[in-house]
Amino acid sequence: xxxxxxxxxxxxxxxxxxxxxxxxxxxxxxxxxxxxxxxxxxxxxxxxxxxxxxxxxxxxxxxxxxxxxxxxxxxxxxxxxxxxxxxxxxxxxxxxxxxxxxxxxxxxxx
Amino acid sequence: xxxxxxxxxxxxxxxxxxxxxxxxxxxxxxxxxxxxxxxxxxxxxxxxxxxxxxxxxxxxxxxxxxxxxxxxxxxxxxxxxxxxxxxxxxxxxxxxxxxxxxxxxxxxxxxxxxxx
Numbered sequence: 001x002x003x004x005x006x007x008x009x010x011x012x013x014x015x016x017x018x019x020x021x022x023x024x025x026x027x028x029x030x031x032x033x034x035x036x037x038x039x040x041x042x043x044x045x046x047x048x049x050x051x052x053x054x055x056x057x058x059x060x061x062x063x064x065x066x067x068x069x070x071x072x073x074x075x076x077x078x079x080x081x082x083x084x085x086x087x088x089x090x091x092x093x094x095x096x097x098x099x100x101x102x103x104x105x106x107x108x109x110x
Numbered sequence: 111x112x113x114x115x116x117x118x119x120x121x122x123x124x125x126x127x128x129x130x131x132x133x134x135x136x137x138x139x140x141x142x143x144x145x146x147x148x149x150x151x152x153x154x155x156x157x158x159x160x161x162x163x164x165x166x167x168x169x170x171x172x173x174x175x176x177x178x179x180x181x182x183x184x185x186x187x188x189x190x191x192x193x194x195x196x197x198x199x200x201x202x203x204x205x206x207x208x209x210x211x212x213x214x215x216x217x218x219x220x221x222x223x224x225x226x
Contacts, residue, residue: 037151043202043217044217045215097158097166102152
């Protein structure tokens with residue numbers, strides 16, 4: 001069964017802290033997406049990974065294919081980073097459908 | 111310019127009504143999707159179209175009918191609305207099917223449907 005699990009479900013941190021959000025998936029994937037859902041509800045695609053590491057500004061995403069695990073890191077966190085972060089796996093035997101995790105609600109306190 | 115735009119942003123309607131949500135993308139993408147986000151914020155795919163052809167049709171009631179007049183538009187029509195249809199519906203698009211490597215999905219801002 002294709003499953004995606006995220007941890008933690010909720011995360012509160014002080015401004016400036018280094019943030020890590022984890023994502024594990026059940027079987028092989030061809031790609032993993034990290035999405036950000038703003039408090040207003042809109043969804044933005046942050047990264048699409050199939051191997052290694054990607055960086056965009058203060059955001060870093062890594063994936064370890066052998067361990068079936070991906071992490072999203074935020075350096076020097078800021079209150080505007082407060083959002084729900086969702087990982088989604090594109091499973092090799094999933095008929096090209098994204099399977100979404102339940103999301104991590106991040107709150108950065110000034 | 112908004113890449114993927116949905117209208118309306120909010121929709122409140124009574125049970126039994128028929129309503130449509132429109133989606134348009136100006137990215138020149140070949141594939142469009144409809145996702146439903148439930149009250150627990152869980153996202154699930156409903157439909158996927160590639161060049162106006164239906165690719166994915168999840169277990170969705172027949173009351174939901176997607177229509178793609180051209181590859182830039184994928185509208186969602188819902189008949190005989192029920193209370194359980196209340197959710198946020200997201201449209202998305204990608205250059206190719208998401209099964210292709212290095213293909214990202216771009217999402218609309220969502221339509222919050224409330225059935226009363």
